[in-house]
Amino acid sequence: MKAEVVVIGAGVIGVLTTAALLEKGISNIVVVEKNYPGSGGSFRCATGIRASFTSREHVEVMKRAIELWPILSSKYGIKYSRDGYLWVLTREQDVEFFKKVVEFQNSRGVPTRVIGPSEVQELVPTMRTEKIIAAVHDPLAGKADCFEAVLNPLRDLRKQGVSILSRTQANKLIVEDNTVKGVHTDKGVINADQVLVAAGGGSRKLLKTIGIDLPIRDLPKHVMVTETFKPFIKPLIIDWSTSSYILQLLHGNFYIGADIPEQYDVEASNKIEFLRKAARVWTDYFPWLKEVYILRYWTGFYDMTPDHHPIIGPIKEVEGLYVAAGFSGHGFMMAPAVAEALAEYITGGKPVVKEFENLNYERFVRGDVIKEIAVFG
Structure with missing residues (x-):
């Protein structure tokens, strides 16, 4: 199989970037997903969208994302609401x-x-x-339906002839003379002129196959979701002192998260401590929550970088190789702006938001990290 571009990872970043590349005239695109589209962080996220960060890079990138979310909502029928x-x-x-x-x-x-x-x-x-x-x-903040944000554009991509290879594991990048040539998968080799790795924490493992060690570590995060109610709480609410948050999703469930002590790069497991903390914090603010049924509890990961900012853009050591990973919990909210920037990079241009250029991999080689403390919710 031969493609102009291979996108590894069919989460919201990979899907929206593929859509942005199609708009720029690149049609021979193959998307490789080890599980099913959205199965990583995209379908587990809190759906929040905000620019209220503490670094110039996050603020400017997210301001652009907030400009683009209503456009995507209209184009693909994605539920989006600016509830604060x-x-x-x-x-x-x-x-x-x-x-x-x-x-x-x-x-x-x-x-x-x-x-x-x-x-x-x-x-x-x-x-x-x-x-x-x-x-x-x-x-200015809001929320969007995380399922529709992946599945609705994906339906459009399939209609336009994009190959979506689910249940396909990318095992190794192919590089010759410092130029990317494709990817080895468990279903065979895909030759490509350019490759985007947008595979969450798995991006580090894949880049290691060519000797590049992305500074990304997986940190377990815990979330539960309740039965559905008629919408009546609009903003996403964060209790800063306890690192806990609650919001009512656009389809009515209450989505509740709370930090508990965790170690990096361990197998995710559900813990009773999370349920106790989440219940204690939020029933204090909303006593009626004591009567609400919990439907599901799951543990996912934040793919964290040392400075809590993503790695986005070309890998200078390898021509034709691009990365979008290490979002530290904020990939969904900034996805439209990231997709726009990556499409510019891949087609030889520069991002609309110049701060993207500060989010390259080389900053860690230089030791030039960015400070951000608002990494929750």
Whole structure:
């Protein structure tokens, strides 16, 4: 099999990048997925979309993603709603810190603001606010349906003749004279002029086959989802002091996450400590949650980099090789902007958002890392 471009990974990044390449006139594309489309982080994510970060790179990339999400929503019929984020603060030191964060975000055009408990109550009438000192409200933020964001464009790709190879494991990249030539899979060799690796934590293993060690480690994350209710909580709510969050998904379920102590690169397993913490934190704010049934609990991974920013773009050591990995939990929300940038790179151009150029692999070779602390939710 021969392709112009092979995309490894059929999550939201791989699928939307393939769609962006088609728009630029590249039609001979093969997408390789070891399981089924969306089976990695895309179908497990919290669906949140925000630009309220603490680095210029994250803010500018996400501002572009927020511009593109309504366009994709209209084009592919993806449910998208700009319902906001709410960062709940219960410690004085956090309030002082977030005042500085809000000042930075406002300077970059993100309209966050510090609000009091009464305004929290207005935004979320069913929430108890006795413990809340203040909160940060991000009205620009929102959420999208993670299933439709993969499956709807994927349906369009298939109609346009893109080969989607599910249950196909990419085992080794083929490189000759510092130029990518294709990929070995468990179903045979696919020759290609260019290869994009967008395989989450598995990207590191694949790049190692050609001697490049991406600084990516998998960190287990825990989530549960409840039975469905008529929508009545709009923003995604983060309790900063406990590293916990809750939101009502667009189809009505409550999606609840909470951090518990975990080690990198271990096998994911469900733990009773998560259920106890999540229940303790959120039944305190919403006592009625005690009566709600939990439908599912799963553990996935954040593919983390040392500076909590993704690795996006060409690998300079190998012509024709590109990577999009290490999103540290934020790949879904920035996917439209990442897809646009990768399509530019692969077709010989430069990203619309110049900050993408700071997210290359070489920054770790240089030791030039970026600081980001808002890596939850």
